[in-house]
Amino acid sequence: MTLNTSRRGFLKGAAATAAVLYVGARPDGAIAAANAEGAMLNPFVKISSDGTVTAIIKHFEKGQGPATGLTTLIAEEMGVPIEDVAYEFAPSDAGIYNNLLFGPFQGTGGSTAMANSFMQYRQAGAAARDMLLQAAANAWNVEMVELSLEDGIIKGAGHEAHLAEFVGTAAQIAAPAEPRLKDPSEFKLIGNEAVRRKDTPPKINGTATYAMDLHLDNQMIALIAHSPRMGGLVAGFDDSDAKGIKGFIRATELPNKAGVAVFAENTWAALQAREALVVDWDFSAAEARSSDEIRDQLLAAVNADPEYNVTGTDQAQVAASIDSAATVLDETFYFPLLAHAPMEPLTCTIEATADGGVLLHDGCQMPTGPHMALSQILQLPMEKVQINTLFAGGSFGRRATPTADYQVEAALAFAVTDRTRPVKLVWTREDDITGGYYRPAFAHRVRVGLDEAGTIVGWDHRIAGQSIMKGTPFEDFAVHDGVDHSSIEGVPDSPYAIPGQFVGLTDVAKATTVLWWRSVGHTHTAYVMETMIDMAAKAAGRDPVAFRLALLKGGETDQARIAGVLQLAADKGGWGKAADGRTQGIAVHKSFGSYVAELVEISGNAHDGVQIEKVTCAVDCGIAVNPDVIKAQMEGGIGYGLGHAMRNEITLTEGAVDQSNFPDYEPLRIGDIGAIDVHIVPSAESPTGVGEPGTPPSAPALANAIAATGQRVTSLPMVNNGVSFS
């Protein structure tokens, strides 16, 4: 019998070996394993001879929780305490670490991190466990089925030892093609609310390294003087006033003329030097419109025949049934441009490597994009470009541009140097707010007809806005028959049983650089659907919850699950039982495979000032891997949705952004929301997203609560459309 049951005990007794067990996947997706000699460069888990288990996280960590989530999967299936499992962010390798829902592309987005990793990381953990058990079975001359691995200890058939003892021999065994996955009844970590975030310790003592914190020897800081109007090009510049600034190195026009790179020895010198720089801009190809013109264009588009018939239904017939209805609701909506404004301004560093390549240090959301972009710009083969992914200080979509915008800017800045010094590109908050890539502005016009019994008989829904996906590498994926799904998602696929629905879409010409923004099309479609349904309920004289539930009785899974969260939020939030002086609003929406209902309770009213007292949220996201992370994502998604709906918009005057920093793009503050209470629906379905789905129902739920005080808001932000907040 082996007595060394602790890792420490094993280490004392064992000769030091360099054995490492790697478990990962081949590019065809099959589970594969290797040892230190056979070296697997890019595994999902590695187990050192001292028993240290390290999960390799293929998704970047911007706070949404994959460092905890994917580590949970490995620890669960391996049978090791999660506290003992370290984690590292994966390098860029689209063959191994691709997002299984994105094809051959490594990236994080669309709330897919857990959905696409759930089986893959469990299988890797399970394969590692089975190999360790097999190695122990061989050593003890027993059958593997007699053994178990729990808390890092292999035991059974009268034997017991720490897994560390078998790392070397396990690494010689071929990976099982189909390792046995735990039955959900055996889960100890998945679904356990007591599992704590892996990234909390370094984030509360200042030791977490974000890209902004990187300081390489001999680095230069690069700030870019950007055109004050979108699309302006450098015609010339004068840096005479910058030359006296201590630490200023030089200013150089970027090869694409999109800006002037200001190089300095430190950030403050670069900031001052950029301030001192005088740039002559060529605005001949620049955006010249104001946001008012863009708004007028969108509103005109929803009042004309749409470019695309999304539903394929007969528009004239739908219009006729609405026209002859007992009650007709006719509402026009407008949603402004929005900036993402992650807390950490955009930044990354490029340094030359000894092999003649480069290494990008970045809070990198979509490694494959910048990997290819750097390869092209710096004229290096793909294998000479490496990416070191660091913590990202938020994103909300901003770090994942199809153009790899800021990494390209860093590459262009690096390219105009002699490449001997690392170049750290730093954006300021002003660069961020004015720097383009906004949630596109959208308009909707909806006409709903109800018969005398209050039943919906027709729904004519026109949408106009700028496509996010057209002209990007994601076009094939998201655009079908001309319709960008991200412009209309949540409307034609609404779970409500809506007879006679027509949905039309008009793409407007390029107005600004636009980008997905936490929950993408659902940011506006959920608002329109859920406020219209509320108005329809009111017109029908029905309770808003009962009215919705009546539209969800078709027996489809989608309908049952969305009704489930709606009922749960209503029950937990005390629907219909608001205290004196309080008003409630509710909304429910499916996005990214998850179902979320939110009940917002306010005091006050639009005229005297609204205070959000309480938000009750119910979420069904399949198996809840990390319940507390899910709750946190709902809390954050609600805050993000409400803050922007309350008071944020980006406006343009003659092609220049009017806002520049937090004082005029005021973030949600701590006092804006009283309390948030999140409830998770127990489920055995596959896990779905949580990063985005909390956002869509929040603004319409607030709007519905405010409407109950007498003010219906159909244009955002609320503060510019008749609502004051206390």
Next chain:
Amino acid sequence: MAMTLKLNGATRDVDAEPGTPLLWVIRDELKLTGTKFGCGVASCGACTVHLDGEPVRSCQTYVEDVEGAEITTIEGLNSDVSTAVQQAWTELDVVQCGYCQSGQIMSAVGLLTENAQPTVEEIDSYMDGNACRCATYQRIRAAIQRASQIMEA
């Protein structure tokens, strides 16, 4: 220009031009990067440090004005209050992206140092200048209340 700062209990010689925000001296010169750059205009609180125990925004505090003062950054926190705050932040897993959290913690320690049992209104008022784009606010509020309990125990 050579200056001497008292930072996290030690004396540090720095070379910085007058007018340089303390933030950049701390981050670029002293390479203590727990203090964050978020807005540069004292509007987000990510750069919060303590000057003689009082939270200030280091992006709008000039280096020549702080010679002689005791500067504390997140790396230098070491008191019963800060221990309670960090324990509460851990218990409640307050962080998401985490980028603002150094500043949140510096402000929370400032609050609990002057008021060990703040009301919800006092918390909201004191913490109003610390933005969190992940909107971890309700956990921040709860963690401050929890830290207050820990301090009392």
